[in-house]
Amino acid sequence: MKSIVTSQYSIHFNSTCYTELNAYLQHSNFSKIFVIVDTNTHNFCYAYFIAKVETNLKIEIVEIEAGEIHKNIDTCVGVWNALSELNADRKSLIINLGGGVVTDLGGFVASTYKRGLKYLNIPTSLLAMVDASVGGKTGVDLDTLKNQIGVINTPEMVLVDTHFLSTLPQNEMRSGLAEMFKHGLIFSELYWNKFKDLSLLDIENLDELIYESIVIKQNIVDIDPYEDNLRKTLNFGHTLGHAIESYYLSNPDKPNLLHGEAVAIGMVLACYLSFKLCDFSEEVNQEIKDAIAKIFGIITINKADYNPIIELLKYDKKNEHGNINFVLLEAIGKPKINCLVENSLIINAFKFYNA
Ligand code: GLY
Secondary structure, eight states: OOOEEOSSOEEEETHHHHHHHHHHHHHSOOSEEEEEEEHHHHHHTHHHHHTTOOOOSOEEEEEEOOSGGGOSHHHHHHHHHHHHHTTOOTTEEEEEEESHHHHHHHHHHHHHGGGOOEEEEEEOSHHIIIIITSSOEEEEEETTEEEEEEEEOOOSEEEEOGGGGGGOOHHHHHHHHHHHHHHHHHHOHHHHHTTSOGGGOOHHHHHHHHHHHHHHHHHHHHHOTTOSSGGGGGGTTHHHHHHHHHHHHHOTTSOOOOHHHHHHHHHHHHHHHHHHHSOOOHHHHHHHHHHHHHHHOOOOOOHHHHHHHHHHGGGOTTOBTTBOOEEEEEETTEEEEEEOOOHHHHHHHHHHHHO
16 A cells, blocks of 8 residues: 655555664664553554564553543653653654554653654554544543643654554444544545445455545645644534543443544534534435444433533534534535534434434
8 A cells, every 4th residue: 555645744554564664763863762552552462563673772661551531641641750760862762552542642742751752653443543643633631521632743654554453342443433434424425435335344445445534634634734724624523522422431320432432423413413504415414324323323312411511512622712613514525614503403413313
């Protein structure tokens, strides 16, 4: 697969990853390498990865706990302390080997330690491959509020080796699929249509679909790296999706929702709002709900939860001047940013989702 070369960094795929990584290590002047892993990627991915690396540099492992609940500043303090104790200097390289939590948190730690170290992302989950590892968004949650603290700072390189997906549980695969659906819905009907028959999804097709998803995202990020306008479209389904994710994270009696699972709900809600406010086709709205329900099921949102979820929208990062800005669709591939939505319509969207 052809590498994707952007103005700031390159994304390499499968076998090319390690030739590019080894050449990069050989030609750079790093003092030491720190690989940030979580408990899962330490167990399932590290040995495979390290066997491919050719370098004389000393390599240290820094492990964090797995799971969104650990994507916080306390974990960062632990990693900053570990780097300090292991004498990381400004010529040290950070390699983030993991899913979205590791790439977001590791990128933030690297961007802030001693005012910034270079870092690479090696995503091991589908979600991190098609979204989190690409585009330079780094950061952590503030309590259960998603990604409230962070910086945009691009990695030196992203290495996408789909071999890692063989170690991934089913629900994590689904979580990544949600972001791929999103890329189709905001950018390309042709791409969205490829997901209509998931029985065609074998590993070979999946590699192609992952590649196309990354191209869609990277094209958007290239035009608007700091999310002034176009990049906001990548938040389709995330306004309510993040609020639902935060709400479920902070309520122990609720099921554990992965990011993509919450975004899948958020996309169904956003399509309904698009139908009501942007002339989005009613038939396509229903088709999208059915397609998403087929893969993700329906997680009933109780009536008592509507208002607390709506209340969390005030923390959304796209809010400006007190307005909650939704990304909606006029058609598949035709997103509209900065849409204002009445709370009563959001409640109707919940009812449509539950029905
Ligand atoms: N995950 C959305 C973005 O990177 O902009």
